[in-house]
Amino acid sequence: MAIKFEQVSFQYPSFDGKNFSALENINLEISDKGEFITLIGETGSGKSTLVQHMNALLRPNTGSVTIYGIKIEKNTNKNKKIKLNPLRQKVGLVFQFPEYQLFEETVLKDIIFGPKNFGVKEDEAIKRAKEVIKHVGLTEDYLGRSPFNLSGGEQKRVSIAGILAMEPDILVLDEPTSGLDPKGRDALLELFTNIHKKLNKTIIIITHDMNTVYKYASRVVVMHDAKLVYDGLPNMLFMDENIEKWNLDLPDIIGITKQLEAKLDITFTKKPHNVNELFELMKGVL
């Protein structure tokens, strides 16, 4: 297992002495081979806190997170012998609103900033930059431009390219598609699927879009009130009765199917994944 959470709890300190509990007793295992995980849950349920534990940006208050064999506990940073930085190359984390991390004069310099920090040679980093900029749906012309003259969506893609150029084994993205138009969103999700399939890397995405969960994910993790309440297949999740309680909703296609079942008073043999499958099912029934 690449990442292993063992009874992890985490509280944010606050001024009045009461602590705000963001994670409570989380147990989770993530492999770095071929998983496509979506992490869902209402705002404030601890999703972002959870992913910040995955590359040792935060340390648990109790319990431990083991990342590539390095055990992270409450007092880990006091031990100078443990280098946390290499972990951050292996687990690439793209923050929500990554456009704020841009700071260099050109897009190229910003993309190679990450790889160079991890000791990649400059020409190798430039080679990677030329490759990843195409992956995120931009052209090489962008490399010479200033990141601050780009639109919000383009900035977001550049910052994702900056993480991709680090060539992490596990790619974690905190709401990567928020603020993007539908076309850009689909392109980005296709990109992640490609990375997932071709390079057999693990992708973890925080999202609020159930369609993304249903269409792309091989595994779904649900957070609710700082607790991990579901970990399993997306298909099974949407059969679960608790999804109302967890403030989740159904993907469009399942919503339609359920409506149809209720209106026509029939039961389909399985849940469809897209319109075509639904059409086939309808033909079978009628």
Next chain:
Amino acid sequence: MKNIIVGQYIPGKSFLYKMDPRSKILALFILMVSAFVFKDITHIIYMLLGVLVILKIGGIPIMRIARGLRPIMILLLFTFTFQVLFIKTGPVILDTVLTLTTINIGIMILAIVVWYYTRRYIKSKFFYMVLVIVGILTMLSLFTPGTVISSSNLTIYEDGLLGASFIMVRLIIIVTLSTILTLTTKPTDLNLGLERILKPLNLVKINSEEIALIISIALRYIPTLLDEANKIMLAQASRGVDFTEGKFKDKVMQIISLLVPMFIISFKRSDDLANAMEARSFVPGNKRTRIHILSWQSRDTLVIVFCLLVLTATVVVRVYL
């Protein structure tokens, strides 16, 4: 980063909290002036006692004030040392020769090394340091075996000691008084009070409302920007920036990677804020109504009268005694 608290306000119930911020600012000003009028050490010690009485009545723990004094401790020590060494009038209190010899220089270095490695285990680091310095000086003047390397005279005069103590006490009074103000007044109230007090400046075309607005916006955005800075640090840490270590060249890069986004965010935020204020029909210079209206009560008048009496008394003392 998270532990920075802006403004030192701690809620309480004493009369200091019930006072109008305007009267508190005025009183602070008057008392500071009287602290500067005094010229005699005994008088200023009476004033220090008076300040302690205010603390007692106001229910402010002395420890809070001591904590407020900590940042200027170095400054106090510095002024004290120089005053003691450079005022050379009055009777001599101490006259000794500091001698540096081959043996006691070794002991001195040893003491410094021991201090350097043990200071983290001692709770009051400051007093530990003072103790070590005094110890070394005593040794240099009394314990002088071995070959003499160099020696110098150390003479302390009474006026020097008195003058130094006088300046220390005056600084402590001033800092304590201003700490009382910030401890018992909410930043917003302080701001409002300042605005009202600066109002006469409108006559010379200085807009006190705008100054107050600038201060309140700045105060309001400190926590927000700290939060943003924290987020950016985490994001850059994910890209391999290690803020805890690195050579000087790396450090510069680390700071740039934090500062550039911070500037951009601040500009963006100020733009957004300006738009939001305009959307709610804020026009600079227009007359505005307020939610909080300050009310000047008899206790405020009383305090101001009392402070003025103190000031008069100090002037009388200065002139006639």
